[in-house]
Amino acid sequence: QQQVKQSPQSLIVQKGGISIINCAYENTAFDYFPWYQQFPGKGPALLIAIRPDVSEKKEGRFTISFNKSAKQFSLHIMDSQPGDSATYFCAAIVNSGYSTLTFGKGTMLLVSP
Amino acid sequence: NAGVTQTPKFQVLKTGQSMTLQCAQDMNHEYMSWYRQDPGMGLRLIHYSVGAGITDQGEVPNGYNVSRSTTEDFPLRLLSAAPSQTSVYFCASSYNVVRGHEQFFGPGTRLTVL
Numbered sequence: 480q481q482q483v484k485q486s487p488q489s490l491i492v493q494k495g496g497i498s499i500i501n502c503a504y505e506n507t508a509f510d511y512f513p514w515y516q517q518f519p520g521k522g523p524a525l526l527i528a529i530r531p532d533v534s535e536k537k538e539g540r541f542t543i544s545f546n547k548s549a550k551q552f553s554l555h556i557m558d559s560q561p562g563d564s565a566t567y568f569c570a571a572i573v574n575s576g577y578s579t580l581t582f583g584k585g586t587m588l589l590v591s592p
Numbered sequence: 593n594a595g596v597t598q599t600p601k602f603q604v605l606k607t608g609q610s611m612t613l614q615c616a617q618d619m620n621h622e623y624m625s626w627y628r629q630d631p632g633m634g635l636r637l638i639h640y641s642v643g644a645g646i647t648d649q650g651e652v653p654n655g656y657n658v659s660r661s662t663t664e665d666f667p668l669r670l671l672s673a674a675p676s677q678t679s680v681y682f683c684a685s686s687y688n689v690v691r692g693h694e695q696f697f698g699p700g701t702r703l704t705v706l
Contacts, residue, residue, distance in 0.1 A: 488632070513694075522596075522682050522697030523635070568634060579625070579650065580695065584634035 482506050483571050485583025492590050498556040500586045502569035505550065509581075511574035512552050514543065517566045517585075526567070527554075530574075559590045593618050596698035598683050604704045605673040613668040613701050615683030622688040624666040625650070625695070626658065628679040635682065641666055642688075673705045 484503045492498045502512075513528035529536045529543040529552065536543045542555040556563055569583040599614045617624065625640035637650030641660040655677060657669040666685075670677060680702050684695040 485634075520699075522684070522699050524697065525694055528694075579637055579640060582635040584632060 483583040489587045498559045500554045503551045509571035515568040598698035615666045617685040621685035623686045627682045
């Protein structure tokens with residue numbers, strides 16, 4: 480049972496455009512939602528994260544939008560650059576006690592020059 | 593700090609062989625975990641540890657063993673390699689399990705089983 484569904488699987492965006500990656504979750508106990516960025520040949524790295532008590536979090540060109548009632552959250556990359564080309568994973572976790580990250584299946588983003 | 597280190601970077605095994613993937617971290621993190629990454633499947637948790645001497649199974653533990661004798665090291669053992677274990681393996685650590693979302697990943701080991 481996949482608890483975090485991520486779409487699209489791949490995405491091509493022109494330089495300067497907006498990249499949007501969507502995730503939906505099923506487990507209402509999840510209370511922390513990080514995004515990881517992975518460049519080819521490297522391990523994933525934490526990019527940005529959000530708690531469900533806020534609807535939006537912005538760090539530079541990266542924004543997470545969160546819709547608790549719909550159990551959905553999304554990553555927006557504004558002014559996308561070729562250096563943003565990477566695989567992006569959304570994830571979710573119950574942020575207390577002993578819990579583990581549940582990852583989406585990933586989105587491969589290519590930003591064309 | 594070196595962060596999370598993994599060895600080897602690449603490995604080719606024959607079916608039935610055993611091997612150990614090494615993982616070490618120098619950040620004094622309590623929580624360590626192993627994932628495998630396969631195309632279209634994302635990151636799947638194999639085993640994790642919340643501290644020295646404590647391990648537990650993740651989503652896909654079959655065919656793998658782990659132990660945690662020290663805070664720094666968390667090796668992953670393949671008992672009898674199978675072609676289905678061909679994958680990229682990542683070790684990760686975080687300060688503690690409550691902050692398990694802030695995981696620091698190693699560079700990965702690419703394993704091919706023939």
